[in-house]
Amino acid sequence: MTPFNERIIEALETPELRSNLRGAMDFLRSKRSLSIEDYALWQQHQDIATDVRHALPQQLPELLEQLEQSCTRNGIEVHWAADASDARKIFLQIAQATNATRVIKGKSMASEEIELNTHLEQHGIESTESDMGEFIVQLANEKPSHIIMPALHKNQEQIAELFNQKLNEKADASDVDQLIGIGRKVLREKFKQADIGVSGVNFAAAKSGTLCLVENEGNGRLSTSVPNCHIAIMGIDKVIPDLSSLPSLLYLLTRSATGQEITSYVNLISGPRKPDELDGPKSVHLIILDNGRSSIASDPALAATLACIRCGACMNHCPVYTKIGGHAYGTTYPGPIGQVISPQLDGGEEHNELLNACSLNGACGEACPVNIELPDMIRELRNQRSAAQPNHTGEKMVWHAWRAIHQSPRLYQLTSLMMRIPGLSSLLFPRRWTKGRTSPTPANNTLHALIKAKTNHDNRDPQHEHK
Numbered sequence: 001m002t003p004f005n006e007r008i009i010e011a012l013e014t015p016e017l018r019s020n021l022r023g024a025m026d027f028l029r030s031k032r033s034l035s036i037e038d039y040a041l042w043q044q045h046q047d048i049a050t051d052v053r054h055a056l057p058q059q060l061p062e063l064l065e066q067l068e069q070s071c072t073r074n075g076i077e078v079h080w081a082a083d084a085s086d087a088r089k090i091f092l093q094i095a096q097a098t099n100a101t102r103v104i105k106g107k108s109m110a111s112e113e114i115e116l117n118t119h120l121e122q123h124g125i126e127s128t129e130s131d132m133g134e135f136i137v138q139l140a141n142e143k144p145s146h147i148i149m150p151a152l153h154k155n156q157e158q159i160a161e162l163f164n165q166k167l168n169e170k171a172d173a174s175d176v177d178q179l180i181g182i183g184r185k186v187l188r189e190k191f192k193q194a195d196i197g198v199s200g201v202n203f204a205a206a207k208s209g210t211l212c213l214v215e216n217e218g219n220g221r222l223s224t225s226v227p228n229c230h231i232a233i234m235g236i237d238k239v240i241p242d243l244s245s246l247p248s249l250l251y252l253l254t255r256s257a258t259g260q261e262i263t264s265y266v267n268l269i270s271g272p273r274k275p276d277e278l279d280g281p282k283s284v285h286l287i288i289l290d291n292g293r294s295s296i297a298s299d300p301a302l303a304a305t306l307a308c309i310r311c312g313a314c315m316n317h318c319p320v321y322t323k324i325g326g327h328a329y330g331t332t333y334p335g336p337i338g339q340v341i342s343p344q345l346d347g348g349e350e351h352n353e354l355l356n357a358c359s360l361n362g363a364c365g366e367a368c369p370v371n372i373e374l375p376d377m378i379r380e381l382r383n384q385r386s387a388a389q390p391n392h393t394g395e396k397m398v399w400h401a402w403r404a405i406h407q408s409p410r411l412y413q414l415t416s417l418m419m420r421i422p423g424l425s426s427l428l429f430p431r432r433w434t435k436g437r438t439s440p441t442p443a444n445n446t447l448h449a450l451i452k453a454k455t456n457h458d459n460r461d462p463q464h465e466h467k
């Protein structure tokens with residue numbers, strides 16, 4: 001069994017995880033649908049955002065050049081990282097040049113992608129996550145399980161136990177405010193001590209050189225304004241032409257992510273502290289990370305992957321993610337967008353099998369606020385994979401049998417009859433498959449039999465034409 005399959009089974013066999021996921025997904029989905037009150041307005045914003053984001057792959061080189069010029073003009077030092085290792089090196093050079101020993105981090109998926117914390121730790125630099133969810137997973141020595149809510153796989157009891165063990169506190173699981181208070185007390189000290197603050201970037205406007213960062217806890221604002229040095233890390237796909245599309249992008253992002261009309265904080269960062277200003281960082285660095293994104297932009301069938309605004313809605317609506325959670329994927333980006341982007345970002349063959357974790361039900365594509373056709377892309381990647389690695393003999397035989405059955409009415413009827421033999425269908429489904437699922441029960445009558453019965457009934461009933 002592959003490690004991915006093992007992780008899936010482990011997740012399916014953990015009732016606590018499944019119930020935590022169920023609770024979190026129901027909450028996020030209902031908040032999202034309640035937040036879309038005016039559908040016509042939603043569509044207007046969706047059209048603007050979709051146009052801007054889908055035009056990105058063709059405009060990428062010019063926009064990035066413009067972003068570098070504008071940021072430099074604003075006093076932001078721009079660094080280019082071809083891959084994760086480059087980005088880590090650049091970060092370390094900046095940290096060493098400023099004699100930094102402590103880093104405080106706001107939420108940043110790009111920093112997860114380059115495994116920044118591990119790298120800093122190896123070089124004797126303490127890095128503390130300041131987003132409450134990220135702080136919890138860091139304490140638990142885990143990775144985020146969702147791109148928006150990193151600790152949604154944990155319930156209050158588990159968080160209280162973690163705080164008691166790791167922070168030596170007397171946490172009360174029934175008191176959310178107390179739990180948050182404990183985290184805040186630890187983090188306030190870390191903010192004061194930090195030499196460098198790290199953030200991600202939600203959108204970077206090329207024309208004005210403005211970095212936009214949305215968050216709810218204020219930790220992003222503190223990370224980017226309290227320490228003397230601020231380092232922002234962004235993928236090249238976060239660039240937008242200017243600020244004019246930002247209201248539409250934020251309208252969709254916050255509603256799709258957490259069902260909020262707007263987040264508590266919207267930070268627009270356009271440079272370091274000016275001589276006459278009293279606060280803010282003395283230096284701001286922007287690390288722009290490629291890590292495989294340029295080659296995604298050059299593939300017409302998959303370039304739209306870069307339109308993603310990392311709202312997480314595709315995960316919250318995916319019947320696979322909602323059962324197994326993010327850790328089972330074993331990648332920085334889980335769920336449908338993770339299935340599409342992970343094999344493209346690092347080309348790792350082990351990520352190819354993520355593509356199997358999809359029933360092609362289409363929910364992710366429908367939930368995506370910027371109209372990324374994720375199911376089409378999953379199909380495309382599956383095609384590319386099978387062209388590169390011809391199917392196994394067993395799989396080929398199954399598809400040949402499937403084709404033969406569906407091409408012959410007699411064979412189809414015979415198979416349908418056989419499936420109704422008690423116990424036979426459960427034998428056909430491998431035990432591994434039914435370990436975490438209920439095996440399907442065949443209907444008492446086939447569709448053909450039902451249609452025949454209905455037709456006979458209608459023919460006997462003289463009123464049927466009026467019904």
Ligand code: SF4
Nearest residue numbers: 308309311312314368
């Ligand atoms: S693919 Fe669409 S739904 Fe999924 S995270 Fe990206 S923008 Fe959101």
